[in-house]
Amino acid sequence: MTATMDTTLRVLVWLVEGTWQGCIDAAKPLLTQDAQITLLHVAPTEVEEAAAGALAGLLGRGRPGPGRHPAERISVLSAQEAAELLAAAEARLGRHAHRQAAGGRVERVVVQAAQGADLLVAARDGDRSRLGPASLGPATRFVVDHAPCPVLLVWPDQAPGVESIPPPPPHPPHPGPPARPPP
C-alpha cells in the first residue's frame, strides 16, 4: 500500500467469550484516528449440532413442540448474545466500530474475514499454565497459520514475565565440534 492510495488502517478484532476484553484493551492504544475497525464474533455451529444430535439420539421421542427444540433455542440465544457481546466490546473500545456477527467453523470464518484487513487482533487461548506447543488452542493456531495479514496475538490477562523461560538443559544434547585453534 502506497501513501497516495487509501491509507486507512483496517483492523479486524476477533472476539471470543472469556478473552475478548484483552483484545479490545490491546487494540485501543494502537488505533489511529481514522482506522477502520471491525469487531468480529463467530458462533461455532458445532454447539447447535451437538444439541440437535443428542435429540436425534433419543429414538421415538418425536419432535418437541414449537419453541422447545433445544437446537432452536440455542440458535436464538446465540444470536442475541453475539449482538450483546459486540455492543459491549464497542462500548469498551469507546469509539465507532463495524460489528460483524457470524457463525460456522470459527477458525475458517475468521481467516476469511481477515481477507483485506491490515491487522488482525486475536487473543491467545489454549492451556497457558504450561507454556509450550499446546499453549495455543487449535482455533488460534489455525488462524495464526493461515491469516492473510499480520496478526497481533494478545495475552488475555497478565503477560508472563521473562522468568517464565525454563532454565536451559544442564548438558547440551550433542557435544559440538572441537574448537579450532585460532589461525
Next chain:
Amino acid sequence: MSRASFRELLGYWDERRRSQARDRLAGVPNALAETIALLLLAATLAFAVIRPRGLPEAVAAVPAALLMVALGILPVHAALDELGALGPTLGFLAAVLVLAELCEREGLFAAAGQRMASASRGRPVALLGLVFVVGAAVTAVLSLDATVVLLTPVVFATALRLRLRPKPHVYACTHLANSASLLLPVSNLTNLLAFRASSLSFARFATTMTLPWLAAIAVEWLVLRRFFAPDLVGRGEVVTQPKAGGAPRYAVAVLTLTLVGFGLASLVHLDPAVVAAAGALALAVPALRGRRARLADLGRAVGLGFLAFVAALGVVVRGVSDAGLGRLVDRLLPAGSSLWSLLAVAAVAAVLANLVNNLPAILLLLPAAAAAGPGSVLACLVGVNIGPNLTYVGSLATLLWRRVLRERDAEPAVAEFLQLGGLTVPAGLLAATAALWLMLRVLP
C-alpha cells in the same frame, strides 16, 4: 365372558393363526419368518430415524407390530405377553416425563442455571464442574430426556450469560445424558426396561449402579477437562444471585420425597411406578390449579406417540427374537459374572447400540441377559447407555442419515464429535464395568 373362556378363545385364535401361517410359510418357514421379522424391524427403525415428513415414529412401528402378528411370525399370546410386560414400564416412563415437564414449568431448570451462574463466579472450569453436578443429577433423577431437551439450552444460556465459551458445557450435557444415566431405573428408558426384566429392587439397582455411575462420570470429567482445555480459558462476568426467583422449593421437595419413596417402595414391595405417578400428581394438581400448565400440556409431555412407539417396537423386537435372532443373541452374549464376561457383555451391548440405537438393542439383549442373571443385565445397561456417546447422535444409522441430509457443512464438526466419543466411550465402558464387577462382588 369369563376369563377362562376368553383365554380359550385366544388360544384357539392363536392356534388357527399359527396353522394358517404354517401353511403360508410352508417350505422354508423359519428362514422366511426370520427374514420378514428382520425386515419389519429394519423398516420400523429406518422410519424412526428418517421420519419422513416429520410423521411420528409410531406410524410405522404400530403397523409393523400388527403385521408381525398377522403374518403369524409372533403368536398373539406372545405379543400380548410382551405388551403386558411393557405396560407398567410405559406408565412409569409417562410419570417421569410429566414430572420433568412440571419441574421445568415450576422453574427448576432456570433456577439451576441461576445457581450455576452465580456459584461459578465466571470461572470456566468451575462452571464445567457445576454443569457436571447438575447434569448428572438431572439425568439420574429426571431421565436423560430432561437433560437433552430441558437442561442443555439452560446450560448454554448460562455460559453465554457469563460470557464464557459454551462448547465444553453443552458437550458435557450431551455426554452426561448418556453416561450419567446409569444410576436409577428412572434415569433412562433402557434402565426401566432392564429393571423389569432383572427382578432387582429399586434400592438394589441404585446401590449396585452407584459406583459404575460415578466411574463413568469421572472418565467424562477427565477427558472433557483435557479435551476442552483450550476453550476453558479466560474469565467471564460475575453474576450475583438475584433475590427474587430462587429455587422452587415445592418442586424440589416433591422430587426429594419421590426419590425417598422409590427407596421405601422397594422395601414394602410397592411398584415404584406408583410412587412416580404420585410425585407427578403432587406437582400436576397445583400447576393445573394455578394455571401454570394445562391438561393438554401434560398430555403432550406424556407423549402418547412415544409410548405407542415403544410398545410397538417391543412387539416387533420380540418377533425378531422369537423368530431366531434370540438364539444368536444367546450364543453371542457370554454368561457368567467374571470381569471378562461382564466386559464382553458391555462391549457387545455397546456395539449393538451403536449399530441401530440403544432402545432396540436393549430389547433384543434383555431375554438372554435376564436369563444369565442381574450382573449381565446391568453390564448390558453399561454398554447401551455409555455406548451411544461414540457417535454423538446415538447410532451409526442416525449419523449416516444426518450426513446424507447435509453432506458438506457438518463434516468437520462430526470429526470432533467422533474424536471425543472415541476418547470417552472405551475408557468409560472399562471403568464402569470394572466398578460394576466390584459392586457385584462386594454387595451381599
